[in-house]
Amino acid sequence: MSFRIPTLLVSLLTVLGILVAHPAHAWVEQTVRRHDARLVLMRNGMARVQHTISLRVNGGPLRSFDVHIADRDVILVGEPTFVLTGGAMDARMPIPVGVEQRPDGPLRVNIDEGKGVRRGIYDFVVTYDVDLLKQNGVTRDGSMLVVSWVGARWDDGIDSVRTTFVVPTTATSPRAVDEVRLDGPNDEVVMAPLGGVLTTLTQYPEVDELEQVRPHVASGEVVTWKVKVDPAVFGEVQDPRLKAPPPPEAVLIAPERRAAFLAVGGMIAVLYSLLLTLKHRQVVRSSRVRGVHPRPLIPVGIAVRMAFSGPLLAASVGAQVFLEHPFPGAVGVFGVILLSAYRVPEKRVSPRGPGRWLPLSDRDAFEKKEDWPWGWLDAGSPLGKAVFAIVSVLYAVGVWLVSRHATYFAYVAALDFVVIVVLFGTGRRTELPADLVHSAAPLLARVAKELRKSKKLVAARVRGLGRIPKGTEQPDELRLGVWPKGAIQGFRGIEIGLGWAHAIGQPVALPQVLLRVLEGSPCHEAVNQRLRKARWIRGRETHERVMVLNPAVPTLDMTVKLAESISQIVSASTPSPGAQAVSKPTAASRAYVRLCTTGLQ
Known part of the structure; x- marks a missing residue:
């Protein structure tokens, strides 16, 4: 009897220890296999974001996990879903989950009221609305708007990350920005080209979908996705930051400088009209040598072309300098080119009268020269080539000096050099019909x-x-x-x-x-x-x-x-x-x- 009481006491203590003992923490491992994000842009500046995450769970139970998003003050839309995609008879049956945003930003996902899930592959889908304007996700870039959105950060690397922007249909289709921002774990910022991102644009009657795929995202890496859209996408937004900048005010010329500008314009008009007149006289004389008539591109008299070409050139240069857009000035310069250019003259062939073929001495046959006029405005003559080369060098030096103070004006001046090229390069003596004696x-x-x-x-x-x-x-x-x-x-x-x-x-x-x-x-x-x-x-x-x-x-x-x-x-x-x-x-x-x-x- 003395031996049975301690044995009974030990058994009671063992059962009591088992009943009051705390449950041990089981081993669990979670791996993100794929992450797809879909952003539907709204005209009021909001975006509806939908995350689809493929999660592999080993061990268990997994009772909760965090999704490290960069969006703040999100508004959950609908019910999130958590579905087992394979490995059990009840696959595709939704598992109840609860989602809330923690104060520091990540979404906390509680699975099945804390009961958790065990081994398997699960798809988690959550949708929320976020104000892009509030988190500076929309900026102005010229005539377009740039939408920036920061993707989720994961502790492990992912081999497939997809982000799709759904944009309302506008006159201009959305397009990807040339580079993306990569934020590493050490707060390093790197702008990487989109060479490793596959971009696909799909157009529907009411929306355009721009899909971007990164083949791999490293551990702890945060990708900022950017897309350029038409401002009409956010047509209901009245934020002044997204409005087009007002046109610059007209540049008013000070009264004391108006006389100088008028004098320069007058010099340009008179000088070019004089040069065109001298050019026409040289073309007439050269054409007379070959027995043809000059052919201006616009078949009007030299008096009309002289009266319009110089003032038109001066007005075109003034428009390029003082107007916001260079198009009116470019049209004027094109008009000057039309007034200055010459077509290739044609020689009328008429039957020759009777004649005799006689032997000639070398002096009479090969050494006679044509009586050409001084063609210093003719790039086909030796003197004209030298003058054109000197003018080109001086013009290039002038453009370089202008570029040191105003790059835009230097570009305009360089493009206007085409007028000088037309003046020297058309109506050349080398374009005249060949002479059967002197040319041969x-x-x-x-x-x-x-x-x-x-x-x-x-x-x-x-x-x-x-x-x-x-x-x-x-x-x-x-x-x-x-x-x-x-x-x-x-x-x-x-x-x-x-x-x-x-x-x-x-x-x-x-x-x-x-x-x-x-x-x-x-x-x-x-x-x-x-x-x-x-x-x-x-x-x-x-x-x-x-x-x-x-x-x-x-x-x-x-x-x-x-x-x-x-x-x-x-x-x-x-x-x-x-x-x-x-x-x-x-x-x-x-x-x-x-x-x-x-x-x-």
């Missing part, structure tokens, strides 16, 4: 020099040929004649002439080589045997035939080689029976002429 002389002189140095044309005669119209002494066309030594019977001559095509800026020479022979002569038959694809046209006389060849590339070197090849053929071809036998032409010469005559088919 320099090129034919170079061809003659190369042919005379050629080892393949030993003892050949190379002279200039001029067409002398009946009743005159001056030629109206210049060519180059080549007569190789030892040409076979029936050979009349090789002529090198120039055709002209008008390209951008100036005419371009297109050389041609003409072979003249007597019809049915040994030379005619020999050439036909060597060049079977060649075609002949009628020459100056009824019994003369001409073959026209164009170099494969219209260059000096190709023209010289073509003339050399033709000379070798006509002086070394195998004649018809009864004619004197001569050596055969080289394979290279036959191949070269065959290449140049391919286009004659």
